[in-house]
Amino acid sequence: MTYFASGHGACPGCGLAIAVRNVLDALEGKCFVANSTGCLEIISSQYERSAWGVPYIHSLFENAGAVAAGIELALKALKRTDEGKVVVFAGDGATADIGIGTLSGMMDRNHDVIYICLDNEAYQNTGNQQSGLTPMGSNTTTTPAGAIMLGKTGRKKDMISIAVAHGLPYVASASVAFHADIRRKVKKAAEIEGAKYIQIHTPCVTGWGIDGKQTITSAKLAYETALYPIVEFENGELTRVRKIKERKPVEEYLKIQRRFRHLFKHPRGQEIINLIQKIADENAKKYNLDL
Amino acid sequence: MKKVVRGFYSIAHAVKLCKPNVIAAYPITPQTEIVENLAKMYSNGELEGCEYVTAESEFGAASILVGASAAGARTFTATCSQGLILMSEVLLNAAGMRLPIVLVNTNRALSAPLSIWNDHQDSMVLRDGGLIQIHVETNQEAHDMVPLAFKVAENSKVMLPFMINMDGFKLTHAYEPVDLLDQDTVDSFLPPYNPPVYMTTKNPLTFGCYAPPHCYTEFRVVMQRAMMRALDVLEETYREWAEVTGRDWGGHVVGEFLDDAELAIVSMGSLTGMVRDVVKELRKNGVKVGLLKIRTFRPFPAKQVKEALKNANKILVFERAVSFGYEGPVGIEVKSALFGLNPEFYSFAVGLGGRDVPREELMKIITDVYEGKVEQGFHFGTVKEFEEVIV
Numbered sequence: 001m002t003y004f005a006s007g008h009g010a011c012p013g014c015g016l017a018i019a020v021r022n023v024l025d026a027l028e029g030k031c032f033v034a035n036s037t038g039c040l041e042i043i044s045s046q047y048e049r050s051a052w053g054v055p056y057i058h059s060l061f062e063n064a065g066a067v068a069a070g071i072e073l074a075l076k077a078l079k080r081t082d083e084g085k086v087v088v089f090a091g092d093g094a095t096a097d098i099g100i101g102t103l104s105g106m107m108d109r110n111h112d113v114i115y116i117c118l119d120n121e122a123y124q125n126t127g128n129q130q131s132g133l134t135p136m137g138s139n140t141t142t143t144p145a146g147a148i149m150l151g152k153t154g155r156k157k158d159m160i161s162i163a164v165a166h167g168l169p170y171v172a173s174a175s176v177a178f179h180a181d182i183r184r185k186v187k188k189a190a191e192i193e194g195a196k197y198i199q200i201h202t203p204c205v206t207g208w209g210i211d212g213k214q215t216i217t218s219a220k221l222a223y224e225t226a227l228y229p230i231v232e233f234e235n236g237e238l239t240r241v242r243k244i245k246e247r248k249p250v251e252e253y254l255k256i257q258r259r260f261r262h263l264f265k266h267p268r269g270q271e272i273i274n275l276i277q278k279i280a281d282e283n284a285k286k287y288n289l290d291l
Numbered sequence: 292m293k294k295v296v297r298g299f300y301s302i303a304h305a306v307k308l309c310k311p312n313v314i315a316a317y318p319i320t321p322q323t324e325i326v327e328n329l330a331k332m333y334s335n336g337e338l339e340g341c342e343y344v345t346a347e348s349e350f351g352a353a354s355i356l357v358g359a360s361a362a363g364a365r366t367f368t369a370t371c372s373q374g375l376i377l378m379s380e381v382l383l384n385a386a387g388m389r390l391p392i393v394l395v396n397t398n399r400a401l402s403a404p405l406s407i408w409n410d411h412q413d414s415m416v417l418r419d420g421g422l423i424q425i426h427v428e429t430n431q432e433a434h435d436m437v438p439l440a441f442k443v444a445e446n447s448k449v450m451l452p453f454m455i456n457m458d459g460f461k462l463t464h465a466y467e468p469v470d471l472l473d474q475d476t477v478d479s480f481l482p483p484y485n486p487p488v489y490m491t492t493k494n495p496l497t498f499g500c501y502a503p504p505h506c507y508t509e510f511r512v513v514m515q516r517a518m519m520r521a522l523d524v525l526e527e528t529y530r531e532w533a534e535v536t537g538r539d540w541g542g543h544v545v546g547e548f549l550d551d552a553e554l555a556i557v558s559m560g561s562l563t564g565m566v567r568d569v570v571k572e573l574r575k576n577g578v579k580v581g582l583l584k585i586r587t588f589r590p591f592p593a594k595q596v597k598e599a600l601k602n603a604n605k606i607l608v609f610e611r612a613v614s615f616g617y618e619g620p621v622g623i624e625v626k627s628a629l630f631g632l633n634p635e636f637y638s639f640a641v642g643l644g645g646r647d648v649p650r651e652e653l654m655k656i657i658t659d660v661y662e663g664k665v666e667q668g669f670h671f672g673t674v675k676e677f678e679e680v681i682v
Binding site (some may be wrong): 030032034041045047048050052054055056057058059062066067068069070071072073075077078080083084101102105108109 | 312313315340341342344345346347348350351352354355356357358359360361362363364366380381384388490491492493495496497498499500501502503506
């Protein structure tokens with residue numbers, strides 16, 4: 001049984017398709033999927049061409065958290081909780097921006113839902129516009145790098161901390177660079193009652209300006225530079241981090257992506273690179289990432 | 292059993308008897324006491340097989356019901372005004388997904404200016420979204436329409452959200468004697484919800500797909516067909532209700548004194564009671580007026596409206612909303628239904644934002660129209676002199 005069939009419309013090398021397959025495999029297809037509007041819905045749910053081998057619903061851009069809560073309540077009321085887990089797949093915009101209200105409600109009421117944020121760091125479905133999870137300095141169509149602006153100002157919204165602050169029993173970040181880690185985390189989340197939040201770093205080939213073969217290397221570099229800390233919280237306690245052996249400078253991650261190319265040309269580009277390095281250093285310190 | 296209860300309770304009691312599986316609640320005046328009554332029942336263990344949940348917004352409440360309904364649950368919520376508008380994106384989505392969510396809208400004016408009081412502007416804004424909409428005159432009628440709403444919405448020929456409109460404050464806060472239904476009656480009328488399709492791992496289906504241009508129209512076609520089928524399903528179910536309970540609320544429209552009426556007055560909702568009163572008095576004095584109460588607003592019973600109004604030379608519609616830049620929405624619908632008959636046509640927006648509609652005002656408008664003292668077209672009821680700040 002294929003839970004996420006080949007033939008879906010994702011770009012070659014798409015990070016989120018890798019993440020979705022791993023999540024569904026880890027749950028052995030025993031799940032109900034609520035998906036917000038975005039890349040995933042567009043590549044997988046087209047009428048007569050559904051890629052889904054599990055019950056799936058797409059409602060709107062901003063309500064997957066609440067829709068999932070409704071499915072969970074229905075299963076409880078109808079005494080069908082043995083059928084499977086309720087899972088949300090939502091992009092970073094749907095999660096951190098437009099959908100944060102219904103996500104907060106779902107977390108606040110502690111519904112038994114695994115919320116997966118597929119973080120490709122911009123509104124990639126509409127062609128790379130900045131979201132709350134777009135990193136500093138990134139060139140997007142709504143924060144374009146120009147003569148006086150150098151891409152997105154401000155840093156990624158810290159959704160991990162926001163989730164932890166809701167008192168969730170389980171919060172984790174993950175990356176498509178580490179499949180086994182995704183599967184372990186999803187399996188673990190499935191065994192915990194209550195609301196779970198897992199944010200998976202899923203590089204976007206077109207938005208980031210990388211080659212389809214570079215998806216995993218890019219994701220890995222984000223981890224190796226400490227720009228994407230891979231962490232795990234249980235009941236508010238930081239229980240596990242993926243340590244970094246020899247942390248790499250952020251330039252190594254930035255230089256392979258078109259979205260950061262201007263930073264290496266613009267007279268003030270180095271200033272921004274320094275700020276990005278500072279974010280990485282703070283991450284390393286906050287989570288004690290260096291081995 | 293007849294009991295003097297408020298409109299809120301008449302709804303909550305009926306909802307309980309319908310055995311919903313998921314109720315989502317978010318407070319807004321004048322709806323709040325409906326969900327509060329349900330909360331109390333839930334808290335006391337009276338809502339067996341039901342999950343009651345407090346949402347983070349009306350948007351969330353409607354979204355929760357989308358998930359629950361798609362997963363096969365019978366669902367209910369109540370709202371109005373800004374809350375209904377906040378729900379609107381979700382409710383229109385639910386209609387497209389053919390989810391039979393039932394909600395009660397306690398009609399209330401929209402901001403700005405802020406008003407908590409009654410008119411019909413809120414539900415009119417959702418006119419074109421694919422929700423079945425009926426308006427009730429009394430709390431007894433509101434009470435009776437709850438099981439009916441579930442039965443019609445969940446009919447496999449229909450499968451659309453159903454919104455019962457009851458006037459905020461005028462009905463919700465009013466104490467009226469209501470003959471409360473009992474469980475056996477509702478059980479004999481309303482079968483358990485048995486959805487033709489629902490989310491289950493035993494048969495994985497995709498809900499809320501995306502439709503490219505080559506098939507989007509077809510989805511709209513089947514929605515329109517379902518809406519038009521709902522006209523017949525509603526009528527059958529109205530009749531069945533009369534048989535089961537002995538209370539006949541009539542069909543889509545209820546006409547009184549229309550056979551020889553020169554002036555037919557059209558009304559919807561709680562205002563109808565007073566219009567009827569005025570009509571009766573005028574009739575006693577030999578004035579040939581009649582009344583048409585519209586119960587079903589969407590789908591619009593154009594055929595029934597035309598048939599009922601075919602003899603009148605003059606039509607007068609009382610509105611509780613405005614379609615800004617045109618006329619009153621009910622007047623527009625009625626005029627459209629009468630195409631070809633060409634009677635004189637008048638419509639008056641009255642009672643906006645909860646303004647009192649005194650009997651004398653109705654009497655004056657009706658008499659003036661009857662005596663030819665008013666120009667045809669759309670008018671507001673009583674308006675005080677005021678200075679426009681922006682001109």
